[in-house]
Amino acid sequence: xxxxxxxxxxxxxLRGAHDGYGEQQARPYPEGRxxxxxxxxxxxxxWQRFLTEFDALAAYEDQRFGEAWRVGSVAEARERVAxxxxxxxxxxxxxxxxxxxxxxxxxxxxxxxxxxxxxRPETAGHALAGxxxxxxxxxxxxxxxxxxxxSTAKAGSRAASLLPPVHLVLAQERQLxxxxxxxxxxxxxTPDFPDMPAAYTFITGSSRTAxxxxxxVIPAHGPRELFVLLLP
Amino acid sequence: xxxxxxxxxxxxxxSLTRAGLKERVQRNAWSGHLSREEAVAELPxxxxxxxxxxxxxxxxxxxxxxxxxxxxxxxxxxGGNVLFASTAKEALDYIVAVAxxxxxxxxxxxxxMAGEELHLNPALEAxxxxxxxxxxxxxxxxxxxxxxxxxxxxxxxxxxxxIAALFVEHLGIEYTDDPQKLTAVARRVLREEFLxxxxxxxxxxxxxxxxxxxxxxxxxxxxxxxTTMPRVHLAVVGMEKIVPRLQDLAxxxxxxxxxxxxxxxxxxxxxxxxxxxxxxVDGPDEFHVIVLDNGRSELLADPLxxxxxxxxxxxxxxxxxxxxxxxxxxxYESVYPGPIGELLGPHCIGTDHGEDxxxxxxxxxxxxxVCPVKIDIAHLLLHLRKEAMQTSLDLVWKAGFGxxxxxxxxxxxxxxxAALAKLxxxxxxxTIGEEAVPPPLSGWSHSREFPKFAKRSFDQWWDDTEGGTxxx
Numbered sequence: 001x002x003x004x005x006x007x008x009x010x011x012x013x014l015r016g017a018h019d020g021y022g023e024q025q026a027r028p029y030p031e032g033r034x035x036x037x038x039x040x041x042x043x044x045x046x047w048q049r050f051l052t053e054f055d056a057l058a059a060y061e062d063q064r065f066g067e068a069w070r071v072g073s074v075a076e077a078r079e080r081v082a083x084x085x086x087x088x089x090x091x092x093x094x095x096x097x098x099x100x101x102x103x104x105x106x107x108x109x110x111x112x113x114x115x116x117x118x119x120r121p122e123t124a125g126h127a128l129a130g131x132x133x134x135x136x137x138x139x140x141x142x143x144x145x146x147x148x149x150x151s152t153a154k155a156g157s158r159a160a161s162l163l164p165p166v167h168l169v170l171a172q173e174r175q176l177x178x179x180x181x182x183x184x185x186x187x188x189x190t191p192d193f194p195d196m197p198a199a200y201t202f203i204t205g206s207s208r209t210a211x212x213x214x215x216x217v218i219p220a221h222g223p224r225e226l227f228v229l230l231l232p
Numbered sequence: 233x234x235x236x237x238x239x240x241x242x243x244x245x246x247s248l249t250r251a252g253l254k255e256r257v258q259r260n261a262w263s264g265h266l267s268r269e270e271a272v273a274e275l276p277x278x279x280x281x282x283x284x285x286x287x288x289x290x291x292x293x294x295x296x297x298x299x300x301x302x303x304x305x306x307x308x309x310x311g312g313n314v315l316f317a318s319t320a321k322e323a324l325d326y327i328v329a330v331a332x333x334x335x336x337x338x339x340x341x342x343x344x345m346a347g348e349e350l351h352l353n354p355a356l357e358a359x360x361x362x363x364x365x366x367x368x369x370x371x372x373x374x375x376x377x378x379x380x381x382x383x384x385x386x387x388x389x390x391x392x393x394x395i396a397a398l399f400v401e402h403l404g405i406e407y408t409d410d411p412q413k414l415t416a417v418a419r420r421v422l423r424e425e426f427l428x429x430x431x432x433x434x435x436x437x438x439x440x441x442x443x444x445x446x447x448x449x450x451x452x453x454x455x456x457x458x459t460t461m462p463r464v465h466l467a468v469v470g471m472e473k474i475v476p477r478l479q480d481l482a483x484x485x486x487x488x489x490x491x492x493x494x495x496x497x498x499x500x501x502x503x504x505x506x507x508x509x510x511x512x513v514d515g516p517d518e519f520h521v522i523v524l525d526n527g528r529s530e531l532l533a534d535p536l537x538x539x540x541x542x543x544x545x546x547x548x549x550x551x552x553x554x555x556x557x558x559x560x561x562x563x564y565e566s567v568y569p570g571p572i573g574e575l576l577g578p579h580c581i582g583t584d585h586g587e588d589x590x591x592x593x594x595x596x597x598x599x600x601x602v603c604p605v606k607i608d609i610a611h612l613l614l615h616l617r618k619e620a621m622q623t624s625l626d627l628v629w630k631a632g633f634g635x636x637x638x639x640x641x642x643x644x645x646x647x648x649x650a651a652l653a654k655l656x657x658x659x660x661x662x663t664i665g666e667e668a669v670p671p672p673l674s675g676w677s678h679s680r681e682f683p684k685f686a687k688r689s690f691d692q693w694w695d696d697t698e699g700g701t702x703x704x
Contacts, residue, residue, distance in 0.1 A: 003316040006317070006523070006529075010471075010532060014297065014532065014533075016533050026291075026294035027290045027294050029476065033479075053496070118514075119513065125515075126427060144496070145497035152509075158514050159514050180485050181486075196443050199505070199515060200502070202485075202500065202501040203499070207451070207499055211385060212368070212411040213411065217411050221366070221456075222453025222500070
């Protein structure tokens with residue numbers, strides 16, 4: 001079996017190298033934790049940092065590739081969503097089943113467009129190819145990089161944040177964390193860990209490329225616009 | 233001596249004479265270098281992260297068998313498959329077998345240097361599977377029939393006009409050299425392929441032993457597409473890409489985007505753990521990870537070279553290297569160009585004729601300085617040069633000095649040998665010309681004039697002038 005072959009080649013390599021190097025001297029895992037000099041500021045400061053980073057990614061030349069909104073109430077959140085649904089280029093809308101979608105995207109809002117809930121395989125994956133907007137929740141948002149962490153846990157569709165040209169993320173203040181390391185802490189604190197769902201994805205800004213002469217182009221293959229709606 | 237085709241210096245001549253190439257690569261790679269500088273300068277913990285990244289990697293390599301087993305167990309328990317491949321061929325056979333089992337005729341491919349190392353595309357074509365590169369840069373080099381020239385930005389060597397011409401020729405579009413429009417064309421063409429292809433292929437930036445997770449970092453979304461839409465996801469990953477714990481990504485996800493592309497975070501970073509679960513609504517049904525040795529255990533066996541395996545493939549050393557920026561990637565004729573390629577080449581990783589790559593460096597140390605995991609590239613290059621000389625020239629060196637010491641002991645023999653050498657050189661000069669001294673002396677005379685033999689030897693002069701006491 002090739003597994004045994006490779007592993008025994010590795011063991012032999014490690015043993016051989018340990019002459020004058022010592023099995024017991026194999027280097028230990030580094031002590032302590034990764035450095036995090038940015039502290040743990042309050043929601044206001046985290047949001048300001050998030051917004052700064054988000055805008056730096058969303059504004060390019062004279063174009064705009066999404067917005068991050070912070071609202072004070074569910075009613076206000078519904079207004080923001082309604083404004084997106086009213087756009088001419090948004091007719092087919094999909095959303096992952098979750099509490100925030102239930103709460104914000106009311107039956108009334110859903111009638112404004114052709115609405116699909118990605119709650120079963122028939123209404124997810126390839127079925128989302130013609131969607132104009134995908135609505136998801138997230139596990140956390142990072143202030144330092146303006147990233148959102150989405151997952152497939154609890155029937156979250158992977159295609160909903162990927163195929164539609166516009167992606168709207170619904171989130172709550174308590175989900176704001178300083179940076180990437182805290183997102184990983186959040187994953188590690190889930191009850192099933194180290195079992196993980198099939199996919200987590202950090203999403204930071206719109207899909208982009210700079211392969212041709214280092215000129216930034218948005219979008220590449222994923223969404224053109226990213227919207228984040230932060231609720232209390 | 234090395235035949236010219238496999239000689240790095242000879243190959244650089246081709247690169248240096250291609251119109252505008254040097255200027256273009258110089259400009260693009262330098263701008264990559266500068267954005268990396270800015271991005272790491274913003275990070276107060278940068279040096280601490282480097283130190284920790286290095287420590288984690290070296291620890292992992294010292295216990296590589298244990299972590300790989302843990303990873304494989306975890307993937308299998310999540311319903312995925314792991315193949316350990318000693319050689320490229322084993323990996324290729326497995327991929328082709330999976331394709332055949334699914335009756336697949338197409339595969340969408342995300343960018344993977346390990347995939348390049350396998351020469352996967354020709355193998356797929358031979359098996360009747362059409363590979364489609366989906367990273368914009370890789371898509372372009374696939375159209376042009378060239379290999380990529382940089383491990384992060386594959387078409388760093390092409391102008392927008394050259395790219396536009398390729399699109400006109402292969403995709404039948406109206407000529408445009410607007411990167412925005414060209415990208416839109418690729419998006420349209422590839423979107424259909426993503427939705428239709430039964431097989432998706434990717435590399436991997438990290439494997440997490442603790443959770444059985446494959447980590448993929450990108451900007452375009454083509455990796456997400458290739459690993460989400462097709463029914464089957466196949467990944468090929470060098471066995472050194474493993475880290476012990478999920479939280480290690482807290483270090484590596486802060487370093488890799490900054491050092492690779494000068495970004496705080498890339499557009500997407502996917503943590504893929506097995507195929508879709510029973511209650512998932514989408515994602516691939518099958519998940520295969522191929523853990524590739526292909527020469528890596530040789531590096532592991534040498535404590536001095538082992539740190540080479542901690543490389544993240546960020547490409548920072550390419551952009552920092554004055555030689556890379558001058559000669560561009562193709563001169564290396566290796567999947568891995570630049571300083572890191574020079575370390576891997578002599579070990580047949582990325583090329584099978586990379587023995588002289590360690591000599592393609594000015595040893596200025598810029599590569600060592602920018603490496604996020606603190607691989608001492610410059611000193612390792614020096615070490616590899618020494619090794620290369622010991623293995624290839626040792627015999628010539630010993631034989632040469634052996635002959636010299638013999639000849640120098642016997643005056644008659646010495647005189648005869650000197651006379652013969654003089655005759656031989658004169659014969660060469662008259663037949664093929666001044667510079668045509670035989671190897672290994674040609675290494676010297678290639679760029680310098682070979683010193684002329686005196687008309688007579690010292691012995692003769694001594695005799696003629698009676699020890700210098702008599703005028704001639």
